[in-house]
Amino acid sequence: MRGLAIKFVILALAVACVPTSAGANEPQQKPATIDSMTAAELEAAGEQARAQKNDEQAIKYFEAAIRKDRKNAVLYNKLGLAELKTNDLRSARIAFQNAVKRNSKYADALNNLGAVDYMQKRYGTAAKQFKKAVALDETRATFHVNLGATWFAQKNLEGAVTEYARALQLDPDALANSSRIGVAAQIASPEERAKYSYMLAKIYAKRGEAEKCLRCLKLAKEEGYRGLANVYKDEEFTNLRQDPRLGEIVPADHAK
Numbered sequence: 001m002r003g004l005a006i007k008f009v010i011l012a013l014a015v016a017c018v019p020t021s022a023g024a025n026e027p028q029q030k031p032a033t034i035d036s037m038t039a040a041e042l043e044a045a046g047e048q049a050r051a052q053k054n055d056e057q058a059i060k061y062f063e064a065a066i067r068k069d070r071k072n073a074v075l076y077n078k079l080g081l082a083e084l085k086t087n088d089l090r091s092a093r094i095a096f097q098n099a100v101k102r103n104s105k106y107a108d109a110l111n112n113l114g115a116v117d118y119m120q121k122r123y124g125t126a127a128k129q130f131k132k133a134v135a136l137d138e139t140r141a142t143f144h145v146n147l148g149a150t151w152f153a154q155k156n157l158e159g160a161v162t163e164y165a166r167a168l169q170l171d172p173d174a175l176a177n178s179s180r181i182g183v184a185a186q187i188a189s190p191e192e193r194a195k196y197s198y199m200l201a202k203i204y205a206k207r208g209e210a211e212k213c214l215r216c217l218k219l220a221k222e223e224g225y226r227g228l229a230n231v232y233k234d235e236e237f238t239n240l241r242q243d244p245r246l247g248e249i250v251p252a253d254h255a256k
Contacts, residue, residue, distance in 0.1 A: 034060070039069040043078070050082055058082040073103035080112055089116055107136040111143055118150055126150045141171035157199060165203050175200060194223035205236040210243060217249050 034042065046061035062079040069075060080095030093116045099109035114129030130147035137143065148163030167174040201216035221228055228250045231237045240246050 034064045037064070039065045039072070039075070042068070043075060046078060046082070050078075050085075055082045055085040059086070071102055073099040073106050073109065076102065077106065077109045077112065080109070084112070084116070089119060092116055105136055107133045107140065107143070110136070111140075111146060114146060114150070118146070118153070121153075123150050123153045127154070139170060141167040141174040144170065145174055152196060152199075157195075161199060161203060164200070165206070168203065168207060175203075190223050194220050194225035197223060198225050198227065201231075202234060202236045205240050208239065210240060210245075213237075213240060214243075214245055214249065217246075221249055 037045065042061045042065035046058045046065065049055070049058035049061060059079065059082045062075055062082060066072065066075050066079065076095050076099035080092045080099065083092040083095055093113065096109050096113040096116065099106055100113060103109070110129050111133040114126045114133065117123070117126035117129060127147065127150045130143060130150055133140070133143045134147060144163045144167035148160045148167065151157075151159035151163060164175060197216045197220035201213045201220060204210075204213035204216060217228070217231065231246065231250050232241065232252065237246070
């Protein structure tokens with residue numbers, strides 16, 4: 001797949017709550033209006049709207065919930081997530097900042113604030129937010145993935161490898177291409193994509209995951225990575241050199 005992307009995984013703290021339907025014999029009730037709903041009901045309705053990919057409606061519900069509960073950091077974070085899905089980065093930033101203001105140790109909101117910074121190419125600020133999130137919860141693989149992506153954007157390959165490796169320790173599927181709830185930040189140039197693919201191949205080789213390593217090497221080759229011959233020099237690939245599939249991707253005579 002030529003369009004390799006770094007996955008930014010932005011997690012909400014609560015799952016959607018879907019109200020059960022009324023029984024057939026019960027009297028019909030008028031649907032509740034936003035003004036008559038409690039903050040909890042509005043939050044649940046917002047989650048349901050997000051699940052249905054109706055982010056504009058979700059925003060209205062979360063905004064109404066916040067008017068009834070202005071100290072609730074989780075509501076601000078959920079509002080920011082919905083605004084992020086509509087590409088309203090300015091409003092999303094404000095919502096995440098409000099979440100952090102109400103709870104300075106809210107790791108998810110700090111991570112999400114960093115994602116906005118990353119999307120706006122403010123990599124230095126993004127790294128600071130991701131590092132804060134990691135410091136608050138070091139066991140979250142997604143925080144390490146995000147920090148690694150930021151290091152990669154700043155040409156800090158060593159830092160990126162360290163964070164990606166830690167993410168894989170925590171979650172073997174952390175770098176999978178399958179999308180979760182979140183925003184994909186595309187690596188712009190073919191040269192950068194090729195370098196990224198080779199870097200992932202080194203990580204997988206070091207972990208002994210040959211299939212994933214070879215897949216990344218194929219991507220690196222397709223994307224024109226010029227240093228493929230280094231698979232016969234870099235120590236991470238030592239155990240893979242006996243695999244005939246490596247020679248099919250990078251012929252041994254290329255190392256000469």
